[in-house]
Amino acid sequence: MxxxxxxxxxxxxxxxxxxxxxxxxxxxxxxxxxxxxxxxxxxxxxxxxxxxxxxxxxxxxxxxxxxxxxxxxxxxxxxxxxxxxxxxxxxxxxxxxxxxxxxxxxxxxxxxxxxxxxxxxxxxxxxxxxxxxxxxxxxxxxxxxxxxxxxxxxxxxxxxxxxxxPGAMRMKLANNLLLIASFEAITEAVHFAAAIGLDLRQFLEMAQAGPLANDVLRMKAPKLLTDDFERQAAISQAFKDIGFVCDEAEALGLWLPAARTNRVVFGEAMRRGQADEDVIGVIKVLRDGMPMTANA
Missing domain, CATH: 3.40.50.720 (NAD(P)-binding Rossmann-like Domain)
Incomplete structure (x- = not known):
């Protein structure tokens, strides 16, 4: 071929x-x-x-x-x-x-x-x-x-x-809704663990030994420990894809609160010039304490 x-x-x-x-x-x-x-x-x-x-x-x-x-x-x-x-x-x-x-x-x-x-x-x-x-x-x-x-x-x-x-494209959007939520949840949990004084390495080792252990956590854990924002999956791509998810949901009258929240979080990272950073770069937005708005 x-x-x-x-x-x-x-x-x-x-x-x-x-x-x-x-x-x-x-x-x-x-x-x-x-x-x-x-x-x-x-x-x-x-x-x-x-x-x-x-x-x-x-x-x-x-x-x-x-x-x-x-x-x-x-x-x-x-x-x-x-x-x-x-x-x-x-x-x-x-x-x-x-x-x-x-x-x-x-x-x-x-x-x-x-x-x-x-x-x-x-x-x-x-x-x-x-x-x-x-x-x-x-x-x-x-x-x-x-x-x-x-x-x-x-x-x-x-x-x-x-x-x-567009069956494959719709499958991809459903998958990315789950994936992007996972990226943000892992990043948010690390941000929370740091704020309450936990040893981050110990926290991530515990998470990887538990029921939520997966490839996403395995790939992102070392990056989060060192603030390594070199992209594997870019913030710009996550923002684009979660936008497509929200557009499809709105057209169907579906309420997807996690998707809408992530559109705001990743959108804020885009506004700050982080488009080419890895998705875990949204931890910077969380550290700055961006308040959620009515746009979520």
Whole structure:
């Protein structure tokens, strides 16, 4: 299989490496050409544009920050039509976007003569590096997922098939509601433990020995002990995704108090310029004692 990866960053780079390691023919493109140089040195082909990467591939993964960047690389016009040649190709959206946007993008891709697959992934930097992501996949035709399974197996430990679009995106949002709540709860518990005079190392060792021990706690505990805010999962991504959750909930008339509170907390971290920090950076907001407002 010839596969493209468009968007080379914290997730895109290890995904491209693992696809190459699995023996697939990989071509990459980034809006920041310098980010592709380590992959070029590893023997991976680098395209000069998204159109070239798609032309060189049977399927092209879009691992981009959001709607704006996806539209830009596909050359979508004001009416949503795709401006580059994608006919006969499969476009695989691995970014997390609003379900309504994914539905609209599927229509545009099909109108342009191509196939569309949703495949957002659960996991951050370390699982991406080790090929331990969970792939959430949805498509109009299950055979499209069958064709992509070797690529999914190269980057993930499990593929969860979620029916038709936007089933995978909705699954991802439900998962991220749980994940983001976990990030904030762990950070808040550490903040509370410090404030009441506990030994933080002892507290975190106890937590990891108890019923709430999990991979998230294991990854975040050493970072919280040292105020290591280098990103594994960025505050900007958590804020974007919890916003999508809240938008979906509001459209359905659902009350999700934890989601709404986390939109405020992560939004405050964004306002303070912490977008590129790891999610545990919200502990700075907690330390400053930001009062919750009516916007929660």
């Amino acid at each position: 010839k596969i493209g990866v468009i968007g080379i960053g914290v997730m895109g780079e290890p995904i491209a490496r693992n696809l190459k390691k699995a023996g697939l023919d990989v071509t990459v493109f980034s809006r920041r050409p310098e980010s592709c140089e380590p992959l070029r040195e590893a023997g991976i082909a680098v395209a000069g544009s998204a159109a070239q990467a798609i032309a060189a591939s049977d399927a092209a993964i879009l691992m981009l920050p959001g709607h704006k960047e996806i539209d830009a690389v596909l050359g979508r016009d004001a009416d949503g039509r795709i401006g580059i040649s994608v006919e006969g190709k499969t476009l695989v959206l691995m970014a997390t976007v609003a379900p309504a946007y994914s539905i609209a993008l599927e229509r545009a891709v099909v109108a342009a003569g191509a196939r569309y697959v949703e495949a957002p992934v659960s996991g951050s930097k370390t699982p991406a590096q080790t090929g331990q992501l969970v792939v959430l996949a949805a498509a109009a035709d299950p055979m499209q997922l069958d064709a992509l399974q070797p690529a999914f197996d190269a980057i993930g430990k499990r593929t969860v098939r979620c029916g038709a679009v």
